Amino acid sequence: MRNNSFGEHTEVELGSLLRRIETGKSPAAEDLPAGDGEWGVLKVSAVQRGFFLPAENKVVRDSSLIFPSYEVKSGDLLMTRANTEDLVGLACIARTPPPRLMLSDKILRLVVDESAADSTFISLVLAQSSTRRQIWSAATGTSGSMKNISQTQISRLRVPDVPLGEQRRIVAAHAVMERRTAALEHVRAKLKDAEAALAAEVFANGTSLWPTARLESIATVAAGVTLGSEPVGEGTVELPYLRVANVLDGRIDTSDLKRVRILRTQYERFSLRKGDLLLTEGGDLDKLGRGAVWDGRIDPCLHQNHVFRVRCGEEMSPDFLALYTSSDAGRAYFQRVGKQTTNLASINSTQVKYMPVPVPPLTEQEELLGPIRSVRSRVAAVDRQLSKLRVIQQGVLEDLLSGRGDAGHPDAAARS
Numbered sequence: 001m002r003n004n005s006f007g008e009h010t011e012v013e014l015g016s017l018l019r020r021i022e023t024g025k026s027p028a029a030e031d032l033p034a035g036d037g038e039w040g041v042l043k044v045s046a047v048q049r050g051f052f053l054p055a056e057n058k059v060v061r062d063s064s065l066i067f068p069s070y071e072v073k074s075g076d077l078l079m080t081r082a083n084t085e086d087l088v089g090l091a092c093i094a095r096t097p098p099p100r101l102m103l104s105d106k107i108l109r110l111v112v113d114e115s116a117a118d119s120t121f122i123s124l125v126l127a128q129s130s131t132r133r134q135i136w137s138a139a140t141g142t143s144g145s146m147k148n149i150s151q152t153q154i155s156r157l158r159v160p161d162v163p164l165g166e167q168r169r170i171v172a173a174h175a176v177m178e179r180r181t182a183a184l185e186h187v188r189a190k191l192k193d194a195e196a197a198l199a200a201e202v203f204a205n206g207t208s209l210w211p212t213a214r215l216e217s218i219a220t221v222a223a224g225v226t227l228g229s230e231p232v233g234e235g236t237v238e239l240p241y242l243r244v245a246n247v248l249d250g251r252i253d254t255s256d257l258k259r260v261r262i263l264r265t266q267y268e269r270f271s272l273r274k275g276d277l278l279l280t281e282g283g284d285l286d287k288l289g290r291g292a293v294w295d296g297r298i299d300p301c302l303h304q305n306h307v308f309r310v311r312c313g314e315e316m317s318p319d320f321l322a323l324y325t326s327s328d329a330g331r332a333y334f335q336r337v338g339k340q341t342t343n344l345a346s347i348n349s350t351q352v353k354y355m356p357v358p359v360p361p362l363t364e365q366e367e368l369l370g371p372i373r374s375v376r377s378r379v380a381a382v383d384r385q386l387s388k389l390r391v392i393q394q395g396v397l398e399d400l401l402s403g404r405g406d407a408g409h410p411d412a413a414a415r416s
Contacts, residue, residue, distance in 0.1 A: 024103025
């Protein structure tokens with residue numbers, strides 16, 4: 001066997017395991033999910049890393065724009081053709097999708113040759129770091145813009161040549177590990193529901209009694225470093241930075257950090273401190289202004305220009321401010337002032353600065369945050385368990401795909 005990116009297994013082109021690749025269309029649609037009995041067209045955000053979000057769709061009301069041949073069926077292997085650099089080429093299986101959802105022209109359906117490959121196995125391979133690197137290398141598009149990968153490039157991806165029986169054993173072993181992860185995620189979801197209920201109660205009871213102020217009067221708002229023309233030579237430094245993909249709703253994901261070079265004199269302007277609230281500039285309308293408080297886990301660290309840094313003064317707890325920006329009232333403000341384009345919505349720094357914010361006494365803020373922080377500490381403990389399990393799971397899966405593991409052994413998954 002020759003040496004390759006997957007270790008012990010030889011490789012074949014992905015196209016040799018497919019019957020064909022299909023694409024859809026992107027008809028005129030409203031930025032609302034389809035209701036019962038309505039047709040919808042999928043957004044690229046419907047395809048996530050290893051899972052499918054059918055609610056990420058736009059309703060199509062014009063019957064002349066509905067194409068039943070593009071309807072997503074149970075078991076379809078879907079892949080994004082166009083997305084940001086980090087997200088282009090993501091793949092997942094559509095497990096029991098609701099009826100009347102169509103492929104868009106940015107999502108492909110990979111029709112697998114069932115005599116040669118298992119669809120779930122292919123989806124696992126497409127998620128591996130070695131395959132992702134191939135996708136990033138093949139994708140075209142200018143820096144900072146949408147990236148595209150063609151059907152020809154997808155067909156030429158190198159994947160491990162694994163016998164069908166072994167593929168199915170690998171899928172079964174992976175399913176055992178997924179059930180463990182799902183059990184922990186169920187616990188986490190229950191805790192997050194409790195946290196959301198406590199947060200809703202805070203603003204349902206007290207808002208009308210508290211004074212309000214523009215955000216700019218109680219905090220400073222700043223944009224981060226702009227990518228694309230990095231300085232070189234002496235007087236510069238290369239540092240990690242947070243981009244939109246790192247700033248999620250209620251948490252910061254640093255599992256995949258990129259680096260950027262800046263002038264040393266710009267460090268204070270773009271650097272983060274523990275306690276900074278980070279808010280995203282753009283995305284789907286209902287996700288505008290999503291964010292979380294930076295915990296300082298990486299220092300030094302910068303933020304990109306599409307992520308606003310909000311640094312609170314003495315009158316405001318960043319945790320309380322984050323609670324408000326993610327509340328129904330906070331989200332309603334961002335949706336009201338956000339600028340909507342064909343594919344995305346965005347807010348600017350002025351709109352963030354002008355946001356009206358309730359300002360109860362700091363002691364009351366801390367008192368209200370007490371029960372919420374208690375639940376969050378339990379969520380953090382579950383997150384640590386999940387993180388550890390996923391690292392183990394990834395290592396086991398890479399061993400199985402490379403041929404170094406034993407998917408046929410009855411304890412293969414249990415040994416993780």
